[in-house]
Amino acid sequence: xxxxxxxSTPRGRGALAVIRLSGEKAIxxxxxxxxxxxxxxxxxxxxxxxxxxxxxxxxxVLLTCFTAPHSLTGEDVVEISCHGSPAVxxxxxxxxxxxxxxxxxxxxxxxxxxxxxKINLAQAEAIRDLIAAQTDAAVRQASRQLNGELSNxxxxxxxxxxxxxxxLESAVEFVEEDIxxxxxxxxxxxxxxxxxxxxxxxESYSAGRLLQEGIRVxxxxxxxxxxxxxxxxxxxxxxxxxTDIPGTTRDTLSEAIDLEGIPVILTDTAGLRxxxxxxxxxxxxxxxxxxxxxxxxxxxxDGSAELGPxxxxxxSQTSNTRRLLVMNKSxxxxxxxxxxxxxxxxxxxxxxRTGAGLATLRNAILANLNSNGIEDGSLLITNARHFDLLCxxxxxxxxxxxxxxxxxxxxxxxxxxHNALRLLGQITGETTTEDILSEIFATFCIGK
Ligand SMILES: Nc1nc2c(ncn2[C@@H]2O[C@H](COP(=O)(O)OP(=O)(O)OP(=O)(O)O)[C@@H](O)[C@H]2O)c(=O)[nH]1
Ligand SMILES: [Mg+2]
Numbered sequence: 289x290x291x292x293x294x295x296s297t298p299r300g301r302g303a304l305a306v307i308r309l310s311g312e313k314a315i316x317x318x319x320x321x322x323x324x325x326x327x328x329x330x331x332x333x334x335x336x337x338x339x340x341x342x343x344x345x346x347x348x349v350l351l352t353c354f355t356a357p358h359s360l361t362g363e364d365v366v367e368i369s370c371h372g373s374p375a376v377x378x379x380x381x382x383x384x385x386x387x388x389x390x391x392x393x394x395x396x397x398x399x400x401x402x403x404x405x406k407i408n409l410a411q412a413e414a415i416r417d418l419i420a421a422q423t424d425a426a427v428r429q430a431s432r433q434l435n436g437e438l439s440n441x442x443x444x445x446x447x448x449x450x451x452x453x454x455x456l457e458s459a460v461e462f463v464e465e466d467i468x469x470x471x472x473x474x475x476x477x478x479x480x481x482x483x484x485x486x487x488x489x490x491e492s493y494s495a496g497r498l499l500q501e502g503i504r505v506x507x508x509x510x511x512x513x514x515x516x517x518x519x520x521x522x523x524x525x526x527x528x529x530x531t532d533i534p535g536t537t538r539d540t541l542s543e544a545i546d547l548e549g550i551p552v553i554l555t556d557t558a559g560l561r562x563x564x565x566x567x568x569x570x571x572x573x574x575x576x577x578x579x580x581x582x583x584x585x586x587x588x589x590d591g592s593a594e595l596g597p598x599x600x601x602x603x604s605q606t607s608n609t610r611r612l613l614v615m616n617k618s619x620x621x622x623x624x625x626x627x628x629x630x631x632x633x634x635x636x637x638x639x640x641r642t643g644a645g646l647a648t649l650r651n652a653i654l655a656n657l658n659s660n661g662i663e664d665g666s667l668l669i670t671n672a673r674h675f676d677l678l679c680x681x682x683x684x685x686x687x688x689x690x691x692x693x694x695x696x697x698x699x700x701x702x703x704x705x706h707n708a709l710r711l712l713g714q715i716t717g718e719t720t721t722e723d724i725l726s727e728i729f730a731t732f733c734i735g736k
Contacts, residue, residue: 289363289400291317292392293384294735295377302372307380308735309366309389310397315353317387318366321380322351329355337370339379340386347376361397362404395732399725402717409717409728410438413671416732417500425549426499429668437667438674439716441489445482449709452478456698456705476692479705483685486712489669490678496668497675502544502551503657506578508606509588510598511535511559514616517640518588519543519556522650528556535559538571540578547654555582561598584656585611586649591637592620603633612652616640673728677711684708 291311297304309317319327322335330352337346350369359365370376385391398412407415414433421427432438452475507515511534519528523543529536535558542555555578558571579585587606589599603613613635619642636652638645669675688704713719 291389292396292400293381293389294392294397295381296367296397296735297372299374300372301374304369305372305377307368307370307377307384308392308397309368309384310359310361310363310392310400311389312364313388314364314366315355317384317389318351318353318368320387321346321383322349327351327353329353329358337368337380337383340383346379346383347371349380357404360406361400362406363400392734393729394734395729395736396734398732398736399729402725408436408439409720409725410674410715411436412717413673413728414438415736417670419733419736420500422502422544422551423499423546423549426551426670429496429499429670432667433670438669441667442712442715445485446709446712448478448482449705449712453702453705453709456702459698472692472695476689479685479689479692483682483689486678486682486685489667490675490682492666493669493672493675493678496670497672498550498657499668500670502553503584504553504555504578504582505584505586505653506555506557506575506582507586507588508557508575508579508602509559509590510561510596510602513559513588513590514640515559515588516556518586518614518616518638519554521638521640521643521646522554534561535563535565535568538567540571540574547650550654550657552653560602579606579609583610584653585609586614586653587611588614588616589635590617591615591622591635592617593623610656612636612649612656614638614649618644674715677715681708681711684711 289311291309291313293307293309296306296308315327319325320340321337322333323338324333324335327333333351333353334348335351336348338344339346347370352367352369354360354365354367356363368380370380381391395412395416398407398415401407402409402412411434414430418427418430418434421430455471455475507519509515512532514530516528516530516537519541520526520530523545527543528541537556537558540555540557542553545552545554557575557578558568560572560575563569563572585606587602589595595603613633615635615637617639618637619639636645636649638649640646669678684704684707688701688708691700691704710719714724717725
């Protein structure tokens with residue numbers, strides 16, 4: 289197996305950078321660059337790295353070596369903390385390449401940890417998710433999965449499946465002994481319990497997906513209703529330009545906010561109205577695109593003015609979209625509180641100017657997003673691949689139960705049960721093919 293090298297900290301300038309080597313030659317390369325006879329494993333060693341051919345000093349570095357199998361990858365691993373200049377990093381990596389290392393591919397360190405049995409596939413994916421996590425709640429879920437909670441949750445399901453398979457397989461071998469009906473009920477009950485457990489886990493994906501991907505919320509409305517003011521209120525800083533001139537916002541503007549642990553990408557948009565202005569028209573096209581791409585639309589209305597035709601158009605255009613109506617400028621005298629109520633539209637009253645009603649609006653956004661389970665401490669499925677596998681597992685289990693109840697031959701029950709077991713195994717990687725593995729690891733970053 290080759291010796292791989294990569295920068296493990298972000299690119300760019302910093303006080304320090306960490307370069308990682310893994311493989312047979314890792315320790316020999318470090319010793320040669322540091323002119324060291326020996327390095328003690330798991331102890332930090334301060335040394336000067338020199339160019340392999342020549343005496344030029346590359347940097348003063350801190351080395352930590354881990355010998356196989358007691359390392360992240362299960363191979364010999366060296367971590368080099370050097371000064372965080374891109375030029376220093378490049379010259380050290382070049383020097384390791386000269387001494388026989390090769391550049392690591394995306395996720396190759398984690399892949400090696402996986403092949404050496406240090407972690408399972410669900411944990412490898414949790415490492416990627418942990419690195420990508422944007423909020424505390426997302427970090428907590430990824431850490432739980434990294435600790436093996438998902439694999440532990442699947443363990444009892446697999447055991448029950450194996451038990452059922454063993455019973456049925458033995459019945460196949462002794463053809464003349466039909467499975468007594470008592471046993472059929474017992475197996476069916478076990479399968480029903482597994483199926484319900486798998487279903488419950490897969491249903492947590494609607495909340496888990498929000499954590500992982502974040503949700504897109506777009507603010508829309510006619511010009512001057514206070515969209516940008518509301519945007520600033522929700523992102524809690526003066527991010528967008530606000531003026532009393534209609535048509536101030538020309539382009540979409542997005543910011544990430546944290547709503548009770550859920551990452552939300554909030555987008556302010558150009559106000560929608562009839563116009564002949566070319567730039568404004570282009571901006572409005574972007575508004576429509578943002579609305580189409582979003583999980584939730586906030587339709588902002590001005591409560592201090594009469595609803596105009598553009599307001600009405602927008603209200604009817606968004607009637608089949610996930611939306612919240614927001615009546616802004618509640619600090620001003622309301623223009624016939626009537627206009628919205630008369631039409632029986634439920635709107636949330638806010639004042640972007642005073643901040644009144646923003647807490648209610650935040651809660652309404654969360655309530656709209658089916659975020660149940662994020663904060664109640666349950667394990668969530670956060671990964672689309674796991675979700676698909678759980679859904680397919682459940683389908684196979686139900687097919688097996690039907691075949692069992694309808695007294696089909698044992699083989700017809702066994703095929704879907706074997707499928708279910710294989711699908712569950714794909715989550716943790718026991719039954720995952722090379723193609724799937726390389727597809728998953730292509731989504732990792734280099735150095736992980
Ligand atoms: N009294 C009051 N004025 C507000 C409130 N929100 C916004 N405004 C004022 O309304 C005007 C328009 O606000 P913006 O936030 O720029 O409105 P917009 O919807 O982004 O407008 P465009 O970008 O032109 O589409 C500004 O003068 C704001 O100060 C509010 O809650 N109360
Ligand atoms: Mg604006």
